[in-house]
Amino acid sequence: MFEFPQSFLPFFRWCDTSALSLAIRGSTYIFAGVETIHIIAVALMLGSIATMDLRLLGLGMRRQPVPQLARHLSPFMWGGFWVVVITGVPLFMAEALKCFGNAVFAPKMMIFFAAILLSLTVHRKMENSDESRTSPWLRKPVAVLSIVMWLAVAAGGRSIAFV
C-alpha cells in the first residue's frame, strides 16, 4: 500500500544503531514496559475520541451539549496523545529497521498523520460548534471517518507484530 522510499533507509539504519535503540534491545523489560505505557495511553486517547464521536453521531452522552463534552474530553485526548508519541518514538527507535521493512508500519503512520490532520481541522470545528450550527450531513461522516481512522491506526499497531 505505502512503502518508505529507499532514500529513507540510512535514517532508519541510524535510528536502529543509536545508543537508545541498543539500550532498549539490550534489556528484557524496557521494551515491554514502554509498550505497556504506550497501550494504556492509546486506550485513554481512543476512549476520548470514541466518546466524542459517539456524541457527534448522536449515539452517546446526548444530554450534554457537544462543545461542553469536548471541553471535558480534549485534555485526556491530547494528554494521551503526547504520552503515545513520547513512548512511540523509543519503540520505533528500538526496531527501526524492522519497521522499515514492515508492511503495516508505513500505512499505520500515514493514517496516523492523516487522522491528526482531521482532528485538528474539520473534527475540531465539529467539536467546538453547537449541534444546531453544524450540518448532520457533515458532522456524522466526519465522526465515522475519525473513529475508523483511529481504530485503523490502533489495529495497524497491533498488526506490526504479526506481519
Add this chain to the structure above:
Amino acid sequence: MSLLGMAMWLQDTAWSTSIRESTFMYPAIEATHLLVLAFSVGTIVWVDMRLLGWAMRGETLTDVLEQLQPYTLAAFGIAFATGLTLLSAEPVKCYNSPVFLFKMIALALAGINAGIFHVTVYKGVAKWDKAYEAPPRAKLAGAMSLLLWTVVIALGRWQAYS
C-alpha cells in the same frame, strides 16, 4: 478431570487447533479483543474519573454513568467472547501462565468492585449526584476500578512476553 486435563482436551479439539494454526484468524480475533476492550474500559474510565473528580466535573454522575453504560456492557460482552475464543486456542499455555492467572484475579476483583459499588453507595446516588465531591466510598470504588482495569490490560499485554 483436572483443570489441566480439560485444558489439554480443549487444546486437542479441531476448533482450538484451527484458530491456533490459522494465519489471519488469531490476529484478527486478538485485534477485535483489543479494540472492544479499549471501548469497554475507555467508557468505564470516564465514570471512574467523574467519581474521583478528575474529569466531567459539572456533569451529574448519573448522566455520565447511564449514558455510557450500554457501550461499556456491549463492548465488554464482545471482549469476553473474543477473550474466551483466544483462551480456547491456547488453553495449556494459559494454564501454565502465572500472568494469565493474575489477570483473571484482577478481572474478577474489578467485577466485584463494580458490583459492590452498584449495590451499596450507588443506591443513594440521588443525594450526591450533582456534588463535585463524591462520597469517600464512591471515590474508592472509582480508584479501585481505574487501578484494576489498568492491571488487567497491562497483564494481558505482559502475557505475550512472559
